Amino acid sequence: MKKILGIGSALVDILTQIPNDQILKELNLPKGGMTYVDAKTSVEIGEKIAHIGSQMASGGSAANTMSGLARLGIEAGFLSKIGTDEVGEFFKKQMVETNVKPQLLTSATPSGRVIAMVTPDGERTFATCLGAAAEMHADDIRPELFDGWDIFYVEGYLVANPSMLRKAIETAKEKGMTIAIDMASYNVVEENRDFMLDLINNYVDIVFANEKEAFALTGMEPEAALHFIAERCQIAVVKVGAKGAFVQRGNEMVTIPPLEADVVDTTGAGDMWAAGFLAGLVKGENLEKCGMMGAIVAKNIIEVVGAKMDDTRWNDIHKAIALL
Numbered sequence: 568m569k570k571i572l573g574i575g576s577a578l579v580d581i582l583t584q585i586p587n588d589q590i591l592k593e594l595n596l597p598k599g600g601m602t603y604v605d606a607k608t609s610v611e612i613g614e615k616i617a618h619i620g621s622q623m624a625s626g627g628s629a630a631n632t633m634s635g636l637a638r639l640g641i642e643a644g645f646l647s648k649i650g651t652d653e654v655g656e657f658f659k660k661q662m663v664e665t666n667v668k669p670q671l672l673t674s675a676t677p678s679g680r681v682i683a684m685v686t687p688d689g690e691r692t693f694a695t696c697l698g699a700a701a702e703m704h705a706d707d708i709r710p711e712l713f714d715g716w717d718i719f720y721v722e723g724y725l726v727a728n729p730s731m732l733r734k735a736i737e738t739a740k741e742k743g744m745t746i747a748i749d750m751a752s753y754n755v756v757e758e759n760r761d762f763m764l765d766l767i768n769n770y771v772d773i774v775f776a777n778e779k780e781a782f783a784l785t786g787m788e789p790e791a792a793l794h795f796i797a798e799r800c801q802i803a804v805v806k807v808g809a810k811g812a813f814v815q816r817g818n819e820m821v822t823i824p825p826l827e828a829d830v831v832d833t834t835g836a837g838d839m840w841a842a843g844f845l846a847g848l849v850k851g852e853n854l855e856k857c858g859m860m861g862a863i864v865a866k867n868i869i870e871v872v873g874a875k876m877d878d879t880r881w882n883d884i885h886k887a888i889a890l891l
């Protein structure tokens with residue numbers, strides 16, 4: 568069975584459920600987006616919401632997807648950089664506990680962290696301080712890191728580090744790997760559209776996007792955006808939230824129906840959708856079943872706070888997939 572190596576920012580999520588949008592406005596954070604902040608600003612945000620209470624979990628988009636894949640029985644690894652601190656050790660420990668093989672470089676800089684604020688409608692807004700994760704350099708990308716892996720999964724947030732990302736993708740391609748990318752956030756796509764298109768046109772085989780990200784890339788509505796992206800890669804996915812998702816490979820297009828869910832927090836929804844889809848793809852399932860597997864895992868993650876689920880919920884996921 569094919570093995571999947573993810574690359575992304577090793578981050579610890581600090582999850583806080585806020586009562587309304589007012590705090591986001593006061594902090595000048597676009598609702599539903601991801602904003603990079605420096606260490607000072609991260610501390611200030613933390614202090615402003617400290618009275619609400621929070622919980623901590625390993626996070627980062629690609630790391631979430633690798634954890635999901637491992638829980639679905641796929642061999643998964645994760646490449647990133649952490650600090651030599653308690654936060655970094657916490658991250659590494661959680662990766663190992665979910666059976667993800669960590670390939671973690673280290674730095675004297677503190678480990679990255681994300682303050683994830685969830686409004687009552689389940690929408691999540693991120694303030695991200697990358698810390699050590701931002702120090703991944705092109706020189707860190709050594710060919711031997713890719714040995715034994717078949718699929719290279721990239722989180723779109725890494726377009727902020729273009730030289731490193733390009734070196735990583737080119738090295739993976741030279742190793743004969745399939746390249747998959749998740750677009751990560753609409754504002755990241757807006758700011759890096761040309762670079763993202765260049766990657767898709769020249770290297771990427773599988774693209775995951777939600778409708779906002781697809782629009783930011785193409786200026787088109789979901790189905791038109793799907794066709795645009797599918798012309799440039801092997802498989803294109805455009806997720807449309809409560810309306811489901813569209814998947815296209817060549818001339819084959821399938822619509823994945825939405826699954827009813829009691830939405831608590833959308834953190835990790837896209838990450839887990841990708842995990843379910845890729846697990847199906849690795850197991851040789853058709854596009855419709857791959858999409859349904861993605862939908863099942865995503866449906867479950869949005870019913871809990873954060874991007875981690877307990878064993879009971881994962882058992883339910885496996886049962887639901889078995890019934891497809």
